[in-house]
Amino acid sequence: MSETTRNGATPLVQLAPDAMTPIPRGPLPILPSRPSKMIDLTVDGRAVSVPEGATLIEATRRLSIDTPTLCFLENLTPVNVCRICVVELEGSRALVPSCSRKAEAGMKVLTDSERVRLSRRMVLELLASSVDVSTAPQFQEYMRRYGAHPERFGAAAAPANEGERDAAVPGRHHTGHGHSAATAASVAQPVKVDNDLYVRDYGKCILCYKCVEACGEDAQNTFAIAVAGRGFDARISTEYNVPLTESACVYCGNCIGVCPTGALMFKSEFDMRAAGTWNETAQTQTNTICPYCGVGCTLTVHVQADKIVKVTSPMEQPVTNGHLCIKGRFGWEWVNQR
Amino acid sequence: MDLHFTSEQATPQEQAIVDAQVARMRGDIPQRSYLLPVLIAIQQRVGWISPGGLNYASNVLGVPPADVYGVADFYALLSTKAQALNVAHICDDIACANRGGAALCAAMEAALGPAGAGEATTWHHSPCLGLCEHAPAALVARAGETASSMLLPRATTGPLLAILAGAEPVRLPIETSLPQFGDASLKLLRRIGHVDPFSLTDYERSGGFAALRRAFEMGADAVMREVEASKLAGRGGAAFPAGAKWRSVLANPGPRYLVCNADESEPGTFKDRAVMEGDPYAVIEAMILAAFTTGCELGFLYLRGEYPLAHQYLSYAIEQCRAQDWLGANIQGSGFLFDIELRSGAGAYICGEETAMLNSIEGYRGEPRNKPPFPTQVGLFGKPTVINNVETLINIPGIVLEGGAAYAAIGTERSTGTKLYCVSGDVSRPGVYEAAFGITLRELLTLAGGVVGNLQAVLLGGAAGGFVTPEQLDTPLTFEGCRTAGATLGSAVVMPFNDQTDLRQVLLRIAAFFRDESCGQCVPCRVGVVRQQELLQRLSASAPIGDVASERALLKELGQAMRDASICALGHTASSAAESALSKFAIFQPR
């Protein structure tokens, strides 16, 4: 399975149906006896059936319709915040998020109407005009697909100084009362480099909540990071923006694994990019089993010029759904030092 | 869960504050739902949420510190940085800005330095404080062992500075908010100004609890039928039929919860405040009635954090009702069990949105939930939940006593009963008005003493509403009538602006309001409200990208995406005032 699947790109229709159902929180549910009840609905005029409880995105995927997603991931609880997956549902005043809206019998859904395209394009433009998406190839592909022109919103405002966005006060900003022409506000800010394993470049953060979920209830149960602030000042933060080294972080890197934009990045990759030596086309990816403990996680080892440059784990991994711990994720430094 | 903490320790004072809150927790709801009350208590006494205090609260409640920080940093009235103990929040929102609010901000800046600066005393700009009839409004919060906060009507520099330094404020009698005071035909407002808001005896003597006694005789089913027959529609903005909502909650298995929405933060809205400050027991009785009818065992009254006087009355009223057996197990021997938790907001308009309110009560960030499922199915703590506005609820006693049919005979076919209107702005006698649905905008403005100056526009429904023109004054102020006029009744804000008002400034203030108040969860709204504000700033500065026409087209597109793809009604309505103004008035025209 290729990397791109995690954002719901092209090959997703090949995923086993089970892999697309988000992992419920809490104790494992008792599985209904198969075959479960099927629900019939219409998507873009075509009939499709999905198991009861399935979401609209699953219906679109059964028809090989590639629905864009940013905040949705098969192994996380849907937060439905990015709104790029919206579809038009007959009888509903607003569009609905296909990643979380459950299919109901008789629904009539449009996935490529004028309204759908407008909202998707606008989501892309709003994000790309305020966030650095240069290390988000999937995002850029969506921009081409929907003809997004973020420059319509004007010249980007100057980046924030270090700590400035972290110090924002909810409900208070200091512009907007006068008649001065504005530049397009953005989340540009210096990269946070506070440990040797990974960096946090929140100027690339689209606030998809995935890292928070991966760090919390959906995988790691560490809760080192949360969303702080409000409105456009909302951001991912530790308590009082303390460095990761003072936070609860255990460096499992599961947040890196789910980040769709490269905002969270291995320090190795970050440094190589800075030095201009990062070259994905020259990299190989090899699956292996993590040697550290008995869980047996699958590791995908990314190697460039005989050096391990990062480690990921396939999301379809049945035991851990692509999540790892510090040893599997980062415990390869010694390999490089032989 | 093992929590990890930074090394900061709480002071003994902070520990005592948290412990005192924890000692008052109910055992039957999740601990986390005490997070906001704990944070508010720390803020009120210490003046900010310190890292040590946060660690302690986090440990006691079992909520990770990063999570607690995310919650604390969501609310405008909580500070995660050390700040002055005495803080003035000066309203410079649409009703106040031109009536001294902007001038007062300038005076504060001269006296205390820039907003937020100052060692012992500071000030901030504030969105609407729900006191628009007495513009300009200010909220003073004095933190410390004897913490106090107060809402100041017709604030002026000298007295405000004195109050910040500890002087006691002069309060205006509540009648000054009700220009119809003394009118015998008033229904919902009839007690206000005539009873002592502290006195349960006064309340009972003026007909209080008669409806509840009657309801206990009739039984819940019969009450439900009367409410359905009344065709009562929700007064919180969405006009959803109360009977249908109640029926649907009842159809789901318990435990069920009741939430009274007293967050009232829509700019220009102040009716619920007048009711709670003048007739607090009526709100309690109405909540008991609603809970009895829908089978709820616990109610939450979520009160806007900026309403300290209402808080004082309501918390006293709840204590009195408990003492006199109107709340608790087996109310007045009826066998019905019900209690009320009074919860405060902390400065977040979005928490008035019903699902954001649920998250706020549960101790999470006030981010709206995606619907469906609706709160009637999956609400507070995942249970079926009735959520109604204060004004919606206080209609229930009358419906019980006079019958649903009699109630439905008042008003129009689709908008039944009487309505509270919040009239402020350029009008002679601003205040809360009660009138049967069907009164026209012209009649209401006449009742309010007429417009001061030459009418330019009327904002209906608040920041989330829209403008009507002087030609539309015969619009009946019903849900359907406003819709036909291309506006919305919303929370019944009626704010006329005369021709001296720069509508562009009004639009810019509304745009700033949405930027400040968006929860930030979903992209179309989080970034959309910022782009909308920038666009209006460019138009105001006559510096469009491209030309005016292309900017107007861009605003339209932006509005459509916010309406179509946002999670909640804040995003859905964030562009409506701007779009209605642009379509109806000659502002920002291409040259």
Ligand SMILES: Cc1cc2nc3c(=O)[nH]c(=O)nc-3n(C[C@H](O)[C@H](O)[C@H](O)COP(=O)(O)O)c2cc1C
């Ligand atoms: C941003 C926003 C703010 C709201 N604020 C309030 C409020 O302050 N008071 C209120 O009663 N309803 C408010 N509402 C409406 C509530 O979501 C909900 O519809 C209402 O409380 C239901 O009660 P009702 O049916 O009695 O009107 C708000 C909605 C939104 C989207």
Ligand code: SF4
């Ligand atoms: S590395 Fe692991 S523990 Fe640290 S923030 Fe990321 S998900 Fe949380």
Ligand code: SF4
């Ligand atoms: S850091 Fe990455 S994963 Fe986290 S919210 Fe931002 S974009 Fe999403």
Ligand code: SF4
């Ligand atoms: S529409 Fe705005 S306020 Fe509502 S959920 Fe989205 S960001 Fe939050």
Ligand code: FES
């Ligand atoms: S993918 Fe559905 S809302 Fe983000």
Ligand code: FES
């Ligand atoms: S109190 Fe100032 S606008 Fe409402």
